[in-house]
Amino acid sequence: MKENQFIKQFLKNKMGVVGFSMLVIFILIALFGPMIVQYDPQVFGERADVLNPPSAAHWLGTDDLGRDVFKALIVGSRVSLIVGVAATFISMFIGTSVGIFSGYLGGKTDNVLMRITDVFLVLPWLPLMLVLAALLGSNIWNIIFVIGITGWAGTARIVRAQTLTEKERQYIERSKSFGASNLFIIWHHIFPNVFPLVFANTILVTATSILSETTLSFLGMGDVSKPSWGTTLHFAFESGALSNKAYWYFMPPGVCVLLLVLAFTLMGFALDEIVNPKLRQR
Amino acid sequence: FGAAQDETILKIGVKQEPDSLNPFVSWEMASFEIFMLTYDSLVKFDRNYEVVPSLATSWELSDDQLTWTFHLRDDVKWHDGEPFTSADVKYTYEAFQESEMGMYYTSLGGITAIETPDDYTVVISTDSPKANMLQNVTPILPAHIWQDQPLDSIADFEDTAMVGTGPFKFVSWDMNQQVVLDRNPDYFGQPANVDHLIYVIYANNDTMVQAIQNGEIDVALELDYVDIKSALSNENITDYAYEENGFTELAFNQSEWSGNFNQLIQNKMIRQAISYAIDKQKIVDLVYDGSSMIGSTYIPPSQGEWHYAVEGDKLRGYDPEKAISLLESEGFTSVDADGYRSNDSGDKLSFLLLSRSDNTSEVKVGQMVQSYLKAVGIELNIETVDDGVLYDRTMGEKDYDMFIWGWGGDIDPTVLLNVLTTDNIDNLNDIFYSNPEYDAIVEAQTHEMDRAKRVEMVHEAQALLYEELPYDILYYAENHQLVRNDLITGLTPTVSGAVFFANTIVNYADASFITEAAESSANSSAPAENTADSTPAESESESDGGGSSGLVIAIVVIVVIGGGFFIWQRNKSKKANENQKNEW
Amino acid sequence: MNRKYIVKKLFYACITLMGVLLINFFLFRIMPGDPVSMLVRNPNANIETVEKMKAAYGLDKSLAAQFITYVSSMFVGDFGTSFHYNMPVMKVIGDRVFATILLVGTAEIIAIIFGTFLGIVAAHKRGTKLDVGALSFSLVTYAMPSFWLGILMIAFFSGFLGILPTSGMTSPSLYFAVGMQRASDIAVHLVLPVLTLALVLLGEYMLVMRSSLIEVLTEDYILTARAKGFDEKTILKKHALPNAMIPMATLVAMSLGFVIAGALQVETVFSWPGLGRLMYDALQNRDYPLLQGIFFITSMCTIGANLISDLLYGYLDPRVKE
Amino acid sequence: MDALIELKNVTVKFPVKPSFIDVLKGKPQRVVHAVNGVDLTVMPGEIIALVGESGSGKTTLGKAINALHPSEVVGGTICFEGEPIFGTDGKLKPGYREKVAMIFQDPYQSLNPKQTIEKIVAEPLMIQQKNLSRDKMRASVVTALEQAGLTPGESFLNRYPHELSGGQRQRVVIAGALIVKPKLIIADEPVSMLDVSIRSEILKLLMELRERQQIAYLFITHDIALAWAIADKIAVMYLGTILEYGSAENVIQSPQNPYTQALIEIMPKMKMRRSEKRALLTGEIPDPIDLPKGCVFQSRCPRAADGCMHEKPKLTLVGEAHYSVCECRLEEMRVNE
Amino acid sequence: MALLEVDSLKIAFELTGGKRLKAVNGISFSLDEGETLALVGESGSGKTTAALSLMRLLPKNAVIDGGEIRYKQRDVLTAPEGMIQKLRWKEIAMIFQGAMNALNPVLTIEKQMVEAILLHETVSNEAAYARAEMLMRRVEIDPKRLKQYPHQFSGGMRQRVMIAMALACEPKIVIGDEPTTALDVMVQAQIFELLESLKKEMGLSMILITHDLSILGDICDKVAVMYAGEIVESGSVEAIYEDARHPYTQKLLAAYPIIGKKRGLPDFIPGQPLDMTKPVQGCAFYSRCHKAMPICLSRPPLRTVEGAHQFLCHLEGEA
Ligand SMILES: Nc1ncnc2c1ncn2[C@@H]1O[C@H](COP(=O)(O)OP(=O)(O)OP(=O)(O)O)[C@@H](O)[C@H]1O
């Protein structure tokens, strides 16, 4: 499918457009928000500022250290996005490579790679993530690594399946008849053709990665020096926001996560419909 | 079922679960509390932490202060009906000493021999005067049950019945759910008023507070002020606030090892500068909503006279100016673009702080410390790690400059003082602090039988630590216990301010439910066999008020949705049946 | 379905299991934080105590020796003794299994029924308001962090309305209750966690069911069925669903394996005394044997579920040969 | 004239992937006998049609010549211009791939939808002459496109396959084959996926190329009428064996083998055929894993005799440049006009 | 009266983006009892679309733009859904293009065959099974294989299964949509043999869709040649084979190499099929016709040669 045709299709898909617009808004917030709002997580309020409900001064009230919740969300969007995207990059890289090589080379390589994939697929991912995060210590790069390294197995499976059908195509045979090497074929034929699928999957995996970061942070494995929505939720839940009925503290970060993940999910869903013509809206 | 509607259950919400019910293995406060209720010690503490008789009715100390004679009660029966004798005491003390296991073992230090002239007399000899002999609350175990167990595998012994002499009998422990105890009607002391006692284990403060507000539990323990704020407006709930017998400290690496950490932290003046730079009051204000006491010396104020109160200008208050001038006088005059200081030889004031990820308050404290230090030109990097990693990094790799953690104490100050002795390096002494002067004072006070003199010595030790500053004591946390005053009566706080988990069990004996009516509304129970059975049997009886409305809702939701599904299906098939008459 | 297929899948499952065992063992050995350290942060502990405990738990031996002990004892069903609970791991786990099965089982059943149903409705009424509604609902639940959903549930049903209990599996006051009273007590406690977990699962099931069915409905054999004169409902039921259920069934079987571990969030929020929370606690307590046990059990469940899904696949889809 | 390519007793045996249980039981490896001792010679500029039913091994043989199968499965010798294409070390002789190109059946499938026509056509050069400059490469692409009848070549460079019609796509495929200036093109059913109305266009192009560049073709098809229309020689294949081989006239007009006869007989003739009964073959096609001992066609042969069951018949000369494994010569075919 | 009559039927597809594709552009034909009609034409000429409309099986985005379909004198296009469900399979059955995908992969052949019988006829299960076995025997497949799944059959066998299935309810008309493309000549011959004998036996009417003119003589009575959604020429097979008038038909016939005839390259039609989303001016074949004249830009008249032999061209046409 050609690029502009793809874009046209995407633009026709309402869900995709809604998701994309939401994402653009979040990206803008993440890019420029921190420059506009002045927020230093190290500046604490006074005792009277703790857990204040929303007001003109604090649009979403204050948190347990008297800081502005709204500003914290703006600043936190960066971490959530960066972690989500970077972790996805790692897992897509591993997943796609394993999937393509496994599917294309077949035989023993396939068997070995797939058995490894199986192991990663059956290890309980959330606990595994927690264990690894505990193992490595919770700074943001470790979190990214942990989410990336635990999340590739599903992608590998999908990419492998697609590679298997892709490698039966006649243009692969044609390429071979000219004496093309495996790497040539993988790079010129297999990868470009599994790419749409990988891309659609990337979007969905990003959604999962963001959720993973939130969950890790919520469970106290996050990087507190780089506040994200997940750490905000963590502190909200841990400092009695629920029993103090400080809705302004624990609702908005959750809504932010929900919207951002939803943006990716919507887009992924739309892409899926485009990549998979059978699902296409008639 | 002979459902006795009038049986009362005291339901106490806790966050901590016993680690084990084997006294040779266990370390947790929760276990300690349960041991106090199911077993008895020779002596125990009353509300004012005065020593009162328990299994021992009286005792004498020989003139050389080396031999103790305890006279035991002769009317005590174990929960299984066997009589209690001096042999049990001898067995218990010797078993702890020989196995060298468990939290009670160290409090038996110095005992050289135990003799039992008769069934109700115990004679204990020590090698030197033992100042904390009467602070020893080691639970006496039934020799007839434990003695066949080889000592080297005593950790594996499961006394599933937990036979003791105490006011409560152990019933069951469902992990992460509850521990259940029953009243011992034959208790030799004052038996409890309540028939059953359940510790309900909560994973989260918020849900526990919610639960006591909803009346699911009668008492909620181990809460921070921020957790309970919402409950304070509830007039049915009484808040018992108390200073924890312990402190939270900012610890500094004092290791002689010269590896991967900033040696500058071993400079006393820099440590003092750090201490001056931190606004402890604001930390307490924000993290505990002002409801904890800011820290100063090593033994917490809750230990009464043992606490040493620093006076006059020796007391280091919040004084960033002073901090800066201290740093400058140490040569840290150049300030870089970020505002961080270094000296002429290029040593930067940049430190690494470890804080425990699962303790939100400490994490917040760390963040605040970070910002205060920044204000005076000290860079602080924070890593949150879990307890295990913290332990490894402090005791093993030593690659840290500071950490935040806390200690909890005993009624006797020795235990806390011991932490920073040279002997305890590689063990409890997590910062490798070594000071012969301090060691000597701590050692001496353990043999000082004159209380006033001993207090003097303990103060001296604390003054030393305050000056040397291996630990900067940040605050003595305040803790809260909530009680449903509309349901429970008879509770009086101990001198510490706490009602339960307070080194004494008096309140368990005094607690009673206000009226049968009030109680039965929250409780309709049937006696179970010895262990509770979680598989529902077929029997009918009405469920309680709050619960049934929830159940009704659940059922209604399911019925409505299911009904909708059914109707949808029906409609479909009806439509499909039309138009079927004609033939082509 | 042929025997070869089953044997092969079983063999692969065994290999996976071995991989899990290996990772399981070494992962926990390289974890920082001596497990004993958790036990000795107590003023009364001393160095001998620590050594004694290490010896008691076999931690003083070499890694290789520990691994051999580990694998061999695993074969006789001995997962060691929990550091923290000082009880056989199997027993600790056994005590929790019921709670998790109750929670996960109920949630799965609800999610499967309603997820499939919603998916069918949406696919069938594709493009209508009904479809858009069901789709939005599913996408939103799919995008929601489950712990947060749990918090909202507590805030609303327990905090605001006050009609459902906040947490736990039983009311303390009904501890001694038996029979119906106990059952209804558990049922009441079950509502919120089940609802949370079911909502989270439901979204994915609905989405998969929907797209799978939409895809199937474009297949030529559906046209054949229509040409045979069947009405839409029969076509849906007899021709489309059996095909659309194939990916659905495998998804459900696979997620069954994950959900036990995934219940961790829900169990933590609701203090539900199940395996998920046990795992979280074990992690905090650095209870290696217990963690290993749980990892092993959950991996086994997933492997088992995968196996079931493979077999189910072979059963539902006669095309699967090799 | 020297033979361009010469096959001697070429066999292709695919190992059957053993089932897991079989491996455990230690059962011997089984093989699919896809090609079974084929002798064939192609002269420069010659068109040889390989006809036969589905599964008879036509494609497999074509790929064997193009060295597309792993060398383990191919037996016998394949000589190109008198020399074996595999050296003693089992490696393909360098330069061979530039002499032999292959065109596949489905023009929709043989082009990567993600690549521009330029890239597709240039691919052989990218693989075989790695250090060619971009400009030179582009020039060769344009030339090849124009040779394949896509003029002006430049206008196609940046297009994508989906923007072309089926016939144009097949021309692109041919251009891709031409760019290396091959001496032999193996064309595997190159027109069967195209609409009848445009098939001949492509065939015509192939013929012209032969005239101009002396390219020989191994033309694989199952349409014997098409073979008749364009081929110099026809080889009839059945179950991996060549049953009859000779000039198109001989094979079609005086078929010697019962199988060839049946094939010709059954072809639709664009005539009313109300009264005639079709001469259908009955009987099962043998499994290529367990080939029968004697003649491979015995199970369906209307004239199978006892001898056919036991001895494998050899291709023998039955007329001028006309070989057959069988001499059950029928009366002259009715198709002779 | 004719069994089935189609009168100026027009069908368009609504494409995403608002375009309309006129797939069928006013076609008319009729079919008598026992007659076989061939619909021929190249890919995309609207054959399948026309056939599907006869059973009202068009996809949702198809719109009938006009015309009428009458089966046994009753209007098919306006009949209620219940009636159509009875028309399907019982009256008109269809052998779909690519039996590979037209059979449900997860149901046994038996189930798929029996369900149709049970739907349309009130017979016992046993009777239905017996009928299925009989049909299998009829298409020369071992009835034991009824218990198998579609993937266990070869392509030719699946096609035969599909034929057996189409006959299950003894319909009056069977539509075969390219029943032999992608099959070997040998298998193709088998299938024609089978269809022919079945037709004779059961008095079936058939509509055979194909793009292969060469096979018509084997089985058909009448031919309608389609180009770009129109029938450009129709008549008996003999008439088409021997007296084709439309340039398209002529060219098409010449495109087949015939064994025994002179060797050499067959003819071809230059150019490409029409883009049917654009409106057609005049003759649809204009751009590819070797005899195109200026007048061809206006709508060509329908000329009748003799009897049912008609064609659509400005030229008088010569053989
Ligand atoms: N890679 C392979 N592995 C195993 N068997 C194979 C392989 N390729 C082909 N075969 C088998 O070899 C035989 C010949 O196949 P081939 O594709 O050469 O036939 P063909 O004459 O080209 O048929 P068609 O006309 O259908 O293309 C068949 O039985 C086929 O199943």
Ligand SMILES: Nc1ncnc2c1ncn2[C@@H]1O[C@H](COP(=O)(O)OP(=O)(O)OP(=O)(O)O)[C@@H](O)[C@H]1O
């Ligand atoms: N569902 C659909 N949506 C849009 N366009 C369609 C649809 N089905 C068919 N068409 C278009 O309608 C035209 C006629 O299609 P149809 O399938 O009837 O052709 P055909 O003659 O059967 O061709 P073939 O020989 O390839 O089967 C084609 O241009 C096709 O692209």
Ligand SMILES: [Mg+2]
């Ligand atoms: Mg082939």
Ligand SMILES: [Mg+2]
């Ligand atoms: Mg068609």
